Amino acid sequence: MEVIMAREIISRRQYIRHWDYAVPVIEAVSRQNNIALEQVTFQHIIRHFEQTYNLHFIFFEKDPFPMLPSAGLLGSEYIRYRELVSNPDVTYLDDIICKHNDGFTIYSKEEEKYLVYINQTHIQRRVIFTILHELAHIEAHFSTGRSDEVALACANNYQSNQLEIEANTMASLFYINxxxxxxxxxxxxxxxxxxxxxxxxxxxxxxxxxxxxxxxxxxxxxxxxxxxxxxxxxxxxxxxxxxxxxxxxxxxxxxx
Structure with missing residues (x-):
């Protein structure tokens, strides 16, 4: 899903609801790493999700040869930000997907795994925010039985959807609590x-x-x-x- 960086005004009550999803994760990271809350960084948050959920990160970018058969997964030398997550893959996707998506997450029932796709064509800091944004979706939507809402958001104008605002708010808190x-x-x-x-x-x-x-x-x-x-x-x-x-x-x- 596309990450909307401009923060819309939401009520304090709504902000606290988003806060209630994010804070337990931050507190768990603090306990697990035996560090103070102010020491928790985005790296700790990403590692927590990798240890808590069955995740597989797949970076993607525009296919330079769309008329040829799909190249499938590419070699690790094509990964631009390999230090951000553990054992990622990289692939080419259609131009339309790359233009309109910073990232998206699919849950594979067969593999019981979250496939987290991240557009790697942006600067590193935006890629980090996108990763945190997708992890927020997993915490607030998929793991709480709200995955149908995510599908509905994708089918509509999700740029202004409340689920996207929620994920942006949580990602912001994950970044700097x-x-x-x-x-x-x-x-x-x-x-x-x-x-x-x-x-x-x-x-x-x-x-x-x-x-x-x-x-x-x-x-x-x-x-x-x-x-x-x-x-x-x-x-x-x-x-x-x-x-x-x-x-x-x-x-x-x-x-x-």
Missing amino acids: NERMVWHLKNKHTYEQIKQANTISDNALFNRLVDFVHYRILSYDEHLLDDQQQRRVAIDLVTKYKQGNDILQQYYDIDV
Whole structure:
């Protein structure tokens, strides 16, 4: 499915529902690796899913010779980001699939395995987000009996589908959880330092910070602000922080 990086405004209640799917995974990773929550990175999350579910990652890109018979699986030398996941394969797919899909997941009943297809033609940071996005689908949809909803989303305009918004929200939390974000702010890390430390794209980090401010920093005391107003405040604060203003660093002690 195509990963929509621009974050739509959702209610706090809806955000918490997505949060409730993501946080148990993050907490499990912390326990299993005997590390603090702020030390959990996207690499830990990916390894957790590989150890918990029967997964097989298949990177794909446009077939350069579409008129010839399918080449099937290609050699490992064609894998661009082999360090991200364990033992991936790579294949060519139709141009239309590559143009309109960052990734998609299929559950093989015969093999009892999740086949996670990832478009490898993008920059590494976007590929990482796509992997986390697909893992979010597995956690929230397939493993909870909601796979029919995924099929329905694919059959319709899934770009604005709530399941895609949910997966994007969860992927964002998998990338940088709240405790890790607070750790960065507490240690007075700049926007650029956070981006580099987490191998995250500018777009994904900006959206993650806006979500963090909107749903976790802005308190319930600001009840006079509606969701649109809170979003504008959050975007303004994050924009200033990105430009070098340290205003967000005063919030490091919030209850996450």
